[in-house]
Amino acid sequence: MASRPKLSGLQKQVLGLYRGFLRAARLKAPEERSQIESIVSVEFRKNVEAVDRKNFLYIEYLLRRGKKQLEQLKSVDTIKLSTLEVGQKPQ
């Protein structure tokens, strides 16, 4: 097995958050579970491309926001996750 690159503390936190979302998704109904997993993975992959590795301020902001959203998702009363695309304002 090839040696994995050493992950920084911040990277570990991001991966931990992703893992938390997947674990929370497992506790929901099967069709909602796949939807949650797809939404979360799309969001994380989008930010990987969009956010600069050195922009710690923004990454920490996204981590805090993600943790709050995860707390909401973990609650038993939350049944599903859905996203809404807001259109661009006409120039």
Added chain:
Amino acid sequence: MKWIKDGGAKVATFLKGDEKRLDKNFPALKDHPKAREHAAQAAKLSAAVPEKAPTKTKKFEIYRWNPEQPHRKPFLQSFFVDLSTCGPMVLDVLQKIKAEQDSTLCYRRSCREGICGSCSMNIDGNNTVACLKPVDADTSKATMITPLPHMFVVKDLVVDLTNFYHQHKLIEPWLKLKKPSPAEGREYLQSPSDRKKLDGLYECILCACCSAACPAYCWNSEAFLGPAVLIHACRWVADSRDDFTKERIQALTEDEYKMYRCRTIKNCTATCPKSLDPARAISTMRTHYHNNI
């Protein structure tokens, strides 16, 4: 023969032209000579006011950061506000800037009278609530407005206070009884001298100014409760109606972080916008515990 005199006056004004008709906008005062004199005087005085009041433009440097534009680093944006057209407090200035110059400026505010604790921010190096802080009228110096220090910023002057509120919940800030509750409609009785013990403790508005100013809270905000939460803990310990005093103190003193991280730095007392004394409250709680074990 008033109508002859008035008729003559009317003809005279008609011939003179309309420049002197100062009551043009006041049809109810039409033709009343006393009202016309009074209106003329009032108009002359009010016209002089803008010339007499000099424009006092002051520079405000306000911290800006937008999470929707993450590539931009945080910066200080300068705004110039005419203080003679604005209310006396810093919150009035912020409202004016948001209304007239930049509506994307983001800050919390609610009561505008220093009771809700929403508008807490760092103004010229000191943590206060913006609605109780008068603007320094010296126009030669700029005023710097930044969010509460050592707190994570959500946007512009808004900070993340979830940890602060969570710690407040931890101390269980409600009345806990062992004795049976009083009869229907009856109050929990308390003598005036016992009620006096709560003065200086219950007024805390949870603005977070003291906790943001405390270096001990900045060094370990997860474990140390901070002066605001500790003054609330002291308020419940001092309340004679509460039966769980011993348990409350025990919860605070069981480990070395919740209360004992306090180093009596007293930044909290210096910065409190309500002139409360968290440092004294914490030290009375410490002596109370040491005297009663």
